[in-house]
Amino acid sequence: MAQSNIAMIGLGVMGKSLALNLVDHGFAVTGFDISDKHRQVALNDAKELMQQSDKGQLITVESLAELLESLSKPRVIALSVPAGKIVDNVVQDLLNAGLSSEDIVIDTGNSLWTDTEAREQRYQGQLRFFSTAVSGGEVGARFGPALMASGNRDAWNYIEPMWHAIAAKVDAQGLPVGPFEKGEPCAAYLGPAGAGHYVKMVHNGIEYADMQLICEAYHFMSDVLGMSAHEIAGTFSKWNQGVLNSYLMEISAEILQVLDPITGKPFVEVVLDKAGQKGTGLWTAVNSLQQGAPAPTIAQAVLARAQSGQKAVRVKASAVLKTQVIKDHYLDKQQTLDDLRDALYCAKLAVYAQGFDLMKSTSEKEAWQLDFAQIAKIWRAGCIIRAAFLQEITSAYQAQGDLDNLLFSSHFVQEVEKRSLGWRKTVANSALSGVPMPGISSALSYFDGLRCEVLPANLLQAQRDFFGSHTYSRVDEAEERKFHLTWSEEKRAQISL
Known part of the structure; x- marks a missing residue:
């Protein structure tokens, strides 16, 4: 033989x-x-x-x-x-x-x-x-x-x-x-x-989130702006010629142009809105919690798929749960689309930042010494999340391999700064219109939390010390030193009431 x-x-x-x-x-x-x-x-x-x-x-x-x-x-x-x-x-x-x-x-x-x-x-x-x-x-x-x-x-x-x-x-x-x-x-x-399968797991977590972000843009364009599947396909195709160029954007545009051979309707409109999953996105979300490396948009993408599976409950809720919304006639269509494009870019970048931060945390714990420029390089073609801006991510890590967070790259600092208002307006418009946008909005919260020098965790830690004597650190002492305040016995006694 x-x-x-x-x-x-x-x-x-x-x-x-x-x-x-x-x-x-x-x-x-x-x-x-x-x-x-x-x-x-x-x-x-x-x-x-x-x-x-x-x-x-x-x-x-x-x-x-x-x-x-x-x-x-x-x-x-x-x-x-x-x-x-x-x-x-x-x-x-x-x-x-x-x-x-x-x-x-x-x-x-x-x-x-x-x-x-x-x-x-x-x-x-x-x-x-x-x-x-x-x-x-x-x-x-x-x-x-x-x-x-x-x-x-x-x-x-x-x-x-x-x-x-x-x-x-x-x-x-x-x-x-x-x-x-x-x-x-x-x-x-x-x-x-383990390193290769770990990186692929995070790749898939990013994939879950990237797909969810595009779907949220589609949902907003359809329900708020009243755009047809064909019109959305044209917009996605246009976006795919710019900074949002990616495999997932490309295939989304193609899917939205396909007609169902049975009914003649846009194919996407005859597909039941229940998304499946094989578990790798869930693994990524769970691992981010275990590592203490926040990846909220990846987690939201997993949860969005789970909520899509509750079809019967959602049908009932659509008839029972009422809310006040602002209708789409308050919005300038082209400006709203420009804002949505910027929001999609910023949210996508935040997802990659979450994924690379998670890999950085695990690499340090496992002593893997992952090369993030190399990882970005091999994602530039062949994989589901391949996208034009992975070249910029590669350049960012080649210039500074020890970046604390991808968003700190000077190129991305400038990109987010000029697009962030559109991101905020998009999240506000989705909330005012009553259209869910868990991925894009969680990405914005992640970004704002990251850039917030003082978070309300000071109050949270005080609460923990009050009811559980968990101690706290002081801003005017070394962080390693721990303190406990003797709280009012009257208030503490009310815990058992």
Whole structure:
């Protein structure tokens, strides 16, 4: 049997796409899946590629023993299987089939980063466990994803040529190029085990929030400004030519132009307003609470999806709960749209600031030494949150790698200053119109909280000291010194009443 460069276990949507991408770039791949159908579909899709002299090849096998026999050493096996227990099951099956300590097993799924850390420890001495988080969906995996790798450094050195070959590429200006054009690959080694999956988790949290922000703009334009789906699509397309250029803005404009083949109505209007989620956004929100690194807009995006799921309650509430609002005739349409564009930009930037701050907090705790310029670089193409202003984020961290917060970059300080009034007016208009804007408004609160030198937490800490003797620090003493005030016994006694 010919010796393959790499094996792919799991030939579903993502695994098959990654395998074909590898074949496209001249690598020999062995594929395995428990489904005969998946194996056959992968082979059929690879046939045309393999007829070209500069392409690699794909073979499929029916057992893990055959798979190991087909590989050159050290053997490299990528797993494209659901996160969780199945990853460990497959690894154990590979060990039983004869995997050696020099062989490399790469988890490319959406595993929880702490599970990846645990696996690296568990399999030490038995194999080299590695992880590569993949972003870009099916199309990205097939033609160029963003790859966030972490784990054994020697393993990375071995697989780096393959990952650089199949990753998305950008030109010198940071703009995406075709899969076979020369450019900087959107693939990088980020650090020890867990780091790559952690960065992908935060990527997905940012993705949740970015999607929510665009949806809020759509909702406001539809309900307050009375714009049709077609008209909103045109506005989004226009915005996509400027500072808001991004993959998510691009596809939102496209979606809004599509008509439902059954009713002829705008497709978006026949889609039930209940959004699903797979959990990575929730992981990010929970982790931000655990780290004490505020990411309120990411959390609001998760909560917004949860509230969308309460359809029956919302239908009832729409008939029962009444409020006073100011109607849209008070608003100048073009000025309101300009303000909304600025609000969307500022809120999006605040989301990235929250995500990078969260990564900074965890990097320091885990001693990962994450390179934030490098992370921004590999997000410029191939992934769902790719956007033009990631080039500016890259530049910000290249100029000052130890930024306390992304919003402190001089470029973004100027951008937010000139757009912030539109941000405020948009949040005010949404509240006065009765249209929810949890993402954009929470981002503004985050920004205002960040720039507020004195927060009302002084009163909050005094409350804690009053009822729980939790102590407090003084502004005129070293923060490490703790004090407790002897409060009125009469007031304290009322707590038990």
